[in-house]
Amino acid sequence: xxxxxxxxxxxxxxxxxxxxxxxxxxxxxxxxxxxxxxxxxxxxxxxxxxxxxxxxxxxxxxxxxxxxxxxxxxxxxxxxxxxxxxxxxxxxxxxxxxxxxxxxxxxxxxxxxxxxxxxxxxxxxxxxxxxxxxxxxxxxxxxxxxxxxxxxxxxxxxxxxxxxxxxxxxxxxxxxxxxxxxxxxxxxxxxxxxxxxxxxxxxxxxxxxxxxxxxxxxxxxxxxxxxxxxxxxxxxxxxxxxxxxxxxxxxxxxxxxxxxxxxxxxxxxxxxxxxxxxxxxxxxxxxxxxxxxxxxxxxxxxxxxxxxxxxxxxxxxxxxxxxxxxxxxxxxxxxxxxxxxxxxxxxxxxxxxxxxxxxxxxxxxxxxxxxxxxxxxxxxxxxxxx
Numbered sequence: 001x002x003x004x005x006x007x008x009x010x011x012x013x014x015x016x017x018x019x020x021x022x023x024x025x026x027x028x029x030x031x032x033x034x035x036x037x038x039x040x041x042x043x044x045x046x047x048x049x050x051x052x053x054x055x056x057x058x059x060x061x062x063x064x065x066x067x068x069x070x071x072x073x074x075x076x077x078x079x080x081x082x083x084x085x086x087x088x089x090x091x092x093x094x095x096x097x098x099x100x101x102x103x104x105x106x107x108x109x110x111x112x113x114x115x116x117x118x119x120x121x122x123x124x125x126x127x128x129x130x131x132x133x134x135x136x137x138x139x140x141x142x143x144x145x146x147x148x149x150x151x152x153x154x155x156x157x158x159x160x161x162x163x164x165x166x167x168x169x170x171x172x173x174x175x176x177x178x179x180x181x182x183x184x185x186x187x188x189x190x191x192x193x194x195x196x197x198x199x200x201x202x203x204x205x206x207x208x209x210x211x212x213x214x215x216x217x218x219x220x221x222x223x224x225x226x227x228x229x230x231x232x233x234x235x236x237x238x239x240x241x242x243x244x245x246x247x248x249x250x251x252x253x254x255x256x257x258x259x260x261x262x263x264x265x266x267x268x269x270x271x272x273x274x275x276x277x278x279x280x281x282x283x284x285x286x287x288x289x290x291x292x293x294x295x296x297x298x299x300x301x302x303x304x305x306x307x308x309x310x311x312x313x314x315x316x317x318x319x320x321x322x323x324x325x326x327x328x329x330x331x332x333x334x335x336x337x338x339x340x341x342x343x344x345x346x347x348x349x350x351x352x353x354x355x356x357x358x359x360x361x362x363x364x365x366x367x368x369x370x371x372x373x374x375x376x377x378x379x380x381x382x383x384x385x386x
Contacts, residue, residue, distance in 0.1 A: 023333035029197030049135030053125035055085035057143035164252035168207035184265035189341035209236035
């Protein structure tokens, strides 16, 4: 038994130190990432196609379209393609009735089944949208999002000045109605710092499909989503990793508050679990092994803390100091990360949820991480997918 205690303790401390080191690295990387500012003499010269894959988004789609209509980007260089993914509500009709010259509705129900037959859902919608897009730069967002007026100008400026083959920008939650949604917002702010630092350092490349941009030619060059058709989700990450493999130095994270896309956190635990299972189900299939390795180390770190807590009654003199050490390292790392992210995104109010967020984070990383590797089926937009 003493051998078990010693081995477990060593593993637990090693994972805790690794977790602290990983988070410290991301905090350093974020500080090294300079903010991108729009030059006073910026001249728009890039034709942009904004693609929105929409399914049953009647409650949100008009707000998104209004925010796109308010962009300060020239409409002569803009088209907005909403690809309706067999909605069963009024999504398609609302888009068709919306008055905005650059807007075009594409109904998947009217497309030939021979177009990208191996793809389904959002992957097929985006692929058809790219095929019909007339713009040089593809920009993707979701139907339940809002953009600030400078969003497209910043993306175009970053593309024109950096010649990036892939641009990721922040996505944050807002309009929280309860403590659970505030926890999600705080947690997601930390994820944005990790995303920006990961792309900037080249260590761990991640992105969110609600705020991405890439040249149409690059999407076609890497084959789009065709070799990831067996995955129901993960379109943004698989595409990012393919582009990174070909152009490792040409990825860019747009660090600017005006480039942020805003959306709402999940309203309840059930929808949150479905979302995180969908995100986690494909993590073992990422091309970049360091992404899987980091996610695995965080997962095992959280489980080690829970196991230590469970074993506490067996030998208090051994497991209590171990638990204190584990928790202190995690709290230290998390507070540093979240204070930096909340400060940058001007959401210091969310730090009031820090202590409750520690409990939520520990439980959901361990629990949903396990579920996402066991249960590959989940519900999304009224569909059961695997």
